[in-house]
Amino acid sequence: MLAKTGCFSLELSNTQRIDGKMASGSEIDDVCEVFRNFNILNSKDKPPNKMTSKAWGKMVQDCLGKDTTIRQRMDSSVFPYVQDKTTKTLDLTDKAKVDKVLDKMAEVYKECKPKEEKDTPVAEVRQKLVKRILDKKNPEVHATKTSATGGVDRMTDTSKYTGAHKERFDDSGKGKGVTGREDRFEKSGYKISKTGNVSGLTDTSKYTGAHKERFDESGKGKGIDGREYRFEDKGYVTGYKGDGTKQ
Numbered sequence: 590m591l592a593k594t595g596c597f598s599l600e601l602s603n604t605q606r607i608d609g610k611m612a613s614g615s616e617i618d619d620v621c622e623v624f625r626n627f628n629i630l631n632s633k634d635k636p637p638n639k640m641t642s643k644a645w646g647k648m649v650q651d652c653l654g655k656d657t658t659i660r661q662r663m664d665s666s667v668f669p670y671v672q673d674k675t676t677k678t679l680d681l682t683d684k685a686k687v688d689k690v691l692d693k694m695a696e697v698y699k700e701c702k703p704k705e706e707k708d709t710p711v712a713e714v715r716q717k718l719v720k721r722i723l724d725k726k727n728p729e730v731h732a733t734k735t736s737a738t739g740g741v742d743r744m745t746d747t748s749k750y751t752g753a754h755k756e757r758f759d760d761s762g763k764g765k766g767v768t769g770r771e772d773r774f775e776k777s778g779y780k781i782s783k784t785g786n787v788s789g790l791t792d793t794s795k796y797t798g799a800h801k802e803r804f805d806e807s808g809k810g811k812g813i814d815g816r817e818y819r820f821e822d823k824g825y826v827t828g829y830k831g832d833g834t835k836q
Contacts, residue, residue, distance in 0.1 A: 617688055619723055621681045624648060627728045628681070639678040642668055652725045653718065659701045667693045691715050 624644075625637050631644040642664070649663045671690045672679055680686060695715035699706045706714055758764055796804065804810055 614684070616719065617684045620691065620719060621684070621687055623652075623722050623726055624679070624681055624687070626726065627651075630728050630730070635678065638681040639676060640681055641678055642672070645679065647728055648722070651729050652722045653698070656701070659698065662697050662701055663694065666697050691719060694718055 624640050627648040628635065628640045628644040629637050631647045632639075632641040635641055645668045646660070646664055649660055653659055653663070667690065668679065670693055671686050679690065692711070692715060695711045695718055698718060699709065699711060699714050756765070794808070802811075803816060
């Protein structure tokens with residue numbers, strides 16, 4: 590705090606009195622520096638000393654943990670309390686406001702942790718939070734790991750293919766050509782399954798009911814004889830369902 594005598598200013602100490610509380614000037618400076626680091630990384634289009642809500646949210650997550658309740662309360666109850674109503678930012682050059690931020694953070698944190706911090710004074714909770722902030726120093730940056738193979742091994746290694754793609758290559762990785770891409774028909778009249786998973790649909794020996802009657806024992810289709818009722822001269826309906834039925 591500065592005491593003015595005439596045209597001279599005298600710095601009395603390195604401690605500032607704000608709202609009746611004692612706060613270390615160097616501590617506030619250090620906190621502002623951490624806030625600034627978060628702001629530079631997360632709000633590149635804003636001045637470093639104008640901390641945005643986005644940078645604030647990242648700071649809360651990295652410094653105070655990923656507790657959803659705490660993050661939401663810090664976003665809804667703390668930042669709006671100190672932000673500039675016009676710019677929607679926190680002025681990091683205003684140390685009194687930053688000091689107020691720390692007080693408000695401690696109050697909200699204590700409310701969110703009633704069991705753990707029930708008997709802990711707000712001032713002590715504040716010191717815990719300040720320590721976490723100063724220990725973090727910089728925001729966490731998760732770099733994208735580059736694959737040594739270029740990240741396309743699952744596209745080029747045929748042994749990792751599944752489903753229809755797998756059926757297009759043999760065990761050596763060589764393409765099967767048209768046999769790996771199209772369904773083929775044998776003379777028996779039914780479709781050959783590449784995987785065998787649909788044998789119940791393509792193996793005529795497994796057909797039942799009306800479907801079974803459309804094919805002979807070799808698997809060859811009976812044509813119209815297997816599909817329609819026919820009348821003989823004797824007046825009976827022949828066919829798989831109508832045998833012996835008098836008309």
